[in-house]
Amino acid sequence: MRKDTIVIREIELEDNPKIAKAIRSVLIEMGVPKVGTAYEDEALDCMTETYDKPQNAYFVVVDGNEIIGGAGISPLDDYEGNVCELQKMYFMPEARGKGLGSKMMAKCLDFAKQAGFDKCYLETMAYMDDARKLYKKVGFEFLDQPMGNTGHYSCKVWMLKDL
Numbered sequence: 466m467r468k469d470t471i472v473i474r475e476i477e478l479e480d481n482p483k484i485a486k487a488i489r490s491v492l493i494e495m496g497v498p499k500v501g502t503a504y505e506d507e508a509l510d511c512m513t514e515t516y517d518k519p520q521n522a523y524f525v526v527v528d529g530n531e532i533i534g535g536a537g538i539s540p541l542d543d544y545e546g547n548v549c550e551l552q553k554m555y556f557m558p559e560a561r562g563k564g565l566g567s568k569m570m571a572k573c574l575d576f577a578k579q580a581g582f583d584k585c586y587l588e589t590m591a592y593m594d595d596a597r598k599l600y601k602k603v604g605f606e607f608l609d610q611p612m613g614n615t616g617h618y619s620c621k622v623w624m625l626k627d628l
Contacts, residue, residue, distance in 0.1 A: 471565065473572055476523040476535070478513045483532035484525055485509045491555040497590060503553050512537075512553075520549070520580045524572055526556065526565055533560040536569045538577045541586050544613035548625075549582040554596070566599045574603065578628045585628055586612050588620035600624050 476484065488509060492499075499505060508515040516523040516537055523537035536554035551573055556565060577585050587605065589596050605624035612623065 470528055471533075471560075471563075472527045473524050473565075473569060474527060476513050476516060476525050476537075480525050480532055481510065481512055484512050484523075484535050487532050487534065487557055488553055488555045491557060494558070495590070495593065503555075506553075509553075520582070522573075522576045522580075523553070524569060524576075526560055526569065528560075533557040534565060534569065536573050538573050538580065538582075538585070540582075541613040542615060544586075547581070547583040548612065549577045549580065549585050550613070550615065551577075551585055551587040554587075561595070566596075567603075570599060570603050574626075574628065582628055585626045587624050588615055589622045589624070590620055591622050593622075597622065597624075600626075 488503060492503065503509065512523050515521075516539065521537070521539045524535060525532050526534035534556035537552045538549050539552055541548045541550045554569065554573075574585060587600065588611065589600070603626065605626040608623040608625055610623065612625070
């Protein structure tokens with residue numbers, strides 16, 4: 466993998482099975498429960514259609530024909546307020562440690578600002594140290610309780626950032 470062959474772009478229909486496989490692979494690798502997390506989300510198998518709405522976007526990291534990561538922005542479900550959620554941000558092992566997380570975070574947060582959101586919320590697992598470090602680095606702060614209703618009751622770390 467060479468840096469000059471890696472592209473971050475919006476998801477396309479033919480990416481659906483590849484990003485679903487990549488996300489499930491990372492979740493299994495990380496030992497994430499299959500219930501109460503993104504693993505069981507119906508949206509995982511139809512990401513293009515799920516994010517094809519106003520104020521929604523999903524971006525994939527592509528190396529050649531391979532999808533090696535992704536992340537998205539969507540309005541926070543069941544929440545009164547102008548808050549979006551950073552969703553399904555996962556990277557395959559070969560994509561880690563190359564600064565792609567920071568680039569993806571910038572892409573997602575830029576989209577969230579342009580879409581008019583005031584804040585960005587996310588949920589993660591307590592043992593995903595590298596992810597939590599990245600989130601803190603870009604200004605996310607820890608919360609004492611979840612916001613909205615993501616259905617991810619197994620994720621016990623909640624964070625919020627002003628945009």
